[in-house]
Amino acid sequence: MITKDLYERKEFRQLVKDFTRNEIVPHLDEWERQGEVPRELHKKAAELDLLGIGFEHGDLLDSVVLTEEIIQSGGSSGVMAALFTLGIAIPHIWQSGNQDLIERFAKPAIRGEKIGSLAVTEPGAGSDVAGIRTKAVKEGDHYIVNGTKTFITSGCRADFVTTAVRTGEKGHKGISLLVIEDGFTRRKLDKMGWHCSDTAELHFDDVHVPAKNLVGEENQGFALIMRQFQVERITMAVEAYATAQRALDLTVEWTRNRETFGKPLIKNQVVSHKLAEMAQKIDLARTYTREVAARVNRNEECVTEVCFAKNAAVQACGEVVDAAVQLHGGMGYMRESEVERHYRDARILGIGGGASEVMTELAARRLGFA
Amino acid sequence: MNIVVLVKQVPDTWSERKLTDADHTLDRESADAVLDEINERAVEEALQLQEAHGGEVTVIAMGPDRATDAIRKALSMGADKAIHVSDEALHGSDVLATAKVLAKAIGTVENVDLVIAGNEATDGRAGAVPAILAELLGLPQVTQLRKVTVEGTTIKGERETDEGVAFLEASLPAVVSVTEKINEPRYPSFKGIMAAKKKPVSTVTVADLGIDASEVGLSGAYTQVLEAAPKPPRSAGQRVEDGGDGGSKIAEFLVGQKLI
Numbered sequence: 001m002i003t004k005d006l007y008e009r010k011e012f013r014q015l016v017k018d019f020t021r022n023e024i025v026p027h028l029d030e031w032e033r034q035g036e037v038p039r040e041l042h043k044k045a046a047e048l049d050l051l052g053i054g055f056e057h058g059d060l061l062d063s064v065v066l067t068e069e070i071i072q073s074g075g076s077s078g079v080m081a082a083l084f085t086l087g088i089a090i091p092h093i094w095q096s097g098n099q100d101l102i103e104r105f106a107k108p109a110i111r112g113e114k115i116g117s118l119a120v121t122e123p124g125a126g127s128d129v130a131g132i133r134t135k136a137v138k139e140g141d142h143y144i145v146n147g148t149k150t151f152i153t154s155g156c157r158a159d160f161v162t163t164a165v166r167t168g169e170k171g172h173k174g175i176s177l178l179v180i181e182d183g184f185t186r187r188k189l190d191k192m193g194w195h196c197s198d199t200a201e202l203h204f205d206d207v208h209v210p211a212k213n214l215v216g217e218e219n220q221g222f223a224l225i226m227r228q229f230q231v232e233r234i235t236m237a238v239e240a241y242a243t244a245q246r247a248l249d250l251t252v253e254w255t256r257n258r259e260t261f262g263k264p265l266i267k268n269q270v271v272s273h274k275l276a277e278m279a280q281k282i283d284l285a286r287t288y289t290r291e292v293a294a295r296v297n298r299n300e301e302c303v304t305e306v307c308f309a310k311n312a313a314v315q316a317c318g319e320v321v322d323a324a325v326q327l328h329g330g331m332g333y334m335r336e337s338e339v340e341r342h343y344r345d346a347r348i349l350g351i352g353g354g355a356s357e358v359m360t361e362l363a364a365r366r367l368g369f370a
Numbered sequence: 371m372n373i374v375v376l377v378k379q380v381p382d383t384w385s386e387r388k389l390t391d392a393d394h395t396l397d398r399e400s401a402d403a404v405l406d407e408i409n410e411r412a413v414e415e416a417l418q419l420q421e422a423h424g425g426e427v428t429v430i431a432m433g434p435d436r437a438t439d440a441i442r443k444a445l446s447m448g449a450d451k452a453i454h455v456s457d458e459a460l461h462g463s464d465v466l467a468t469a470k471v472l473a474k475a476i477g478t479v480e481n482v483d484l485v486i487a488g489n490e491a492t493d494g495r496a497g498a499v500p501a502i503l504a505e506l507l508g509l510p511q512v513t514q515l516r517k518v519t520v521e522g523t524t525i526k527g528e529r530e531t532d533e534g535v536a537f538l539e540a541s542l543p544a545v546v547s548v549t550e551k552i553n554e555p556r557y558p559s560f561k562g563i564m565a566a567k568k569k570p571v572s573t574v575t576v577a578d579l580g581i582d583a584s585e586v587g588l589s590g591a592y593t594q595v596l597e598a599a600p601k602p603p604r605s606a607g608q609r610v611e612d613g614g615d616g617g618s619k620i621a622e623f624l625v626g627q628k629l630i
Contacts, residue, residue, distance in 0.1 A: 011446060011558065015560070018557055047559065048557055048559045049560035049561045049562075050560060052560075057560065057561055057564065058560060062560070
């Protein structure tokens with residue numbers, strides 16, 4: 001499927017490569033220092049229809065190509081998180097078919113005019129979505145929202161936040177999704193990696209939200225959230241092997257050019273074999289993840305396989321970026337080397353979108369082992 | 371305003387380019403083929419003029435079957451349709467035959483107001499086709515432009531040379547060629563790439579254009595390449611140790627090369 005040398009796929013890859021090299025790579029260090037990507041980047045991506053992929057046009061496999069190529073051409077999983085937050089912020093809106101919400105939020109996000117976020121995690125509930133406490137009480141034509149959301153990607157810049165709130169009973173049957181535009185306070189959070197992607201804690205203190213901002217039906221939010229996890233998780237698996245591939249490419253170049261004891265590093269068997277092992281891990285993760293992505297794209301039931309893909313790709317990535325830093329020696333520990341950034345950025349991939357342990361537990365249950 | 375853009379598929383300038391042993395023509399298999407960069411600028415200029423004045427943009431390319439990819443690239447940027455002149459007989463054509471074929475192909479497009487070409491292809495580098503073409507079509511030629519504007523039925527252009535800038539003017543229809551300073555070509559968008567496949571591309575032979583096969587190709591060429599040799603590999607150069615007299619040694623070397 002993706003390996004097939006279709007003309008369109010090849011051209012699309014080239015487009016993303018050019019976009020990344022010209023519009024992202026020259027500015028990435030600056031964005032890392034500033035702690036966010038500029039709004040113009042969203043507009044530029046929108047002009048090339050990149051933000052509408054998976055919504056207005058294209059499908060998950062096009063998204064896979066997009067993710068691979070942005071990271072492998074010198075971008076990062078952090079850029080993906082910041083620029084494509086709409087990928088987790090608007091799918092529920094898009095699928096609800098609510099034209100008013102689509103016109104007010106989804107389409108402006110696709111046009112790069114508005115930035116959206118998804119707020120599920122709370123200080124007391126992360127992977128445990130059914131345990132959220134942020135409360136929304138209906139009063140007339142408004143909901144009054146109280147509570148706290150944390151680790152919210154693009155939360156500092158967000159023009160709207162698709163927020164999971166409790167509108168009903170305890171557990172998964174009492175959760176709804178509300179689009180909240182303002183009235184809350186934001187606190188910027190500092191992170192280990194993903195520095196160009198702003199992350200916030202949001203406080204809701206009697207925030208009035210129009211009832212028309214309800215996504216789907218009241219108390220039906222849990223299913224909407226869980227359905228989207230499939231796409232988010234497979235995307236994170238792609239980010240993982242693409243990051244590993246980029247780290248390997250950089251390391252191969254480094255070991256070819258770096259001379260110690262009178263010869264290039266790569267001329268040492270211990271180095272060349274290490275590189276081959278890294279390549280093997282990446283290729284296994286990529287081949288399996290692409291296969292599962294194709295199944296998700298066909299709407300096949302493959303929850304277990306998505307768990308496997310995410311965990312396998314994240315593990316491969318962790319091992320590869322670690323080896324990449326090691327083979328870079330002292331330079332690998334320096335902020336000026338790109339592998340140092342990938343090492344930090346990669347750490348979140350086994351935590352966000354469902355921690356590795358949660359993935360394994362979910363797989364064990366699906367397989368009837370737990 | 372109907373515009374024809376002439377495009378050419380060339381070997382990527384980053385890859386190693388060579389001639390075939392058999393007939394000293396371009397070895398197309400040895401290098402990646404891409405739409406010539408100057409043609410991307412020609413397409414961009416056509417699209418900008420179309421955005422300002424309306425009309426249709428037609429891409430014309432002469433080349434083997436795989437030139438389809440270069441044509442599609444131009445279509446994915448936004449051109450409306452294309453004509454692909456593909457014929458075994460064209461193999462080895464010189465600039466005169468090329469211009470003749472392109473002139474006939476342009477003749478199949480209705481109401482052409484403007485023909486835009488790059489100033490020269492990165493492979494042949496003759497830079498003669500736009501001018502010959504204008505002669506064959508009996509149209510004014512406004513070549514080597516860094517800026518193009520259209521006002522009514524007049525085209526104005528700026529030609530930059532070492533001596534200065536010439537401000538040119540001609541009435542439409544006309545043939546123009548553009549240099550790399552003309553613009554920055556747009557990226558094809560995702561939708562543009564996906565739409566390119568559905569745009570009409572008519573493939574024609576020299577016979578379809580009413581040209582006798584003997585007038586084109588290697589046999590019809592006015593010149594022939596009798597021999598070709600690859601560039602000799604670079605030699606290692608001369609190493610000079612600086613023992614305090616480095617400056618005068620460099621000067622000696624330059625004098626020896628008759629450079630100073």
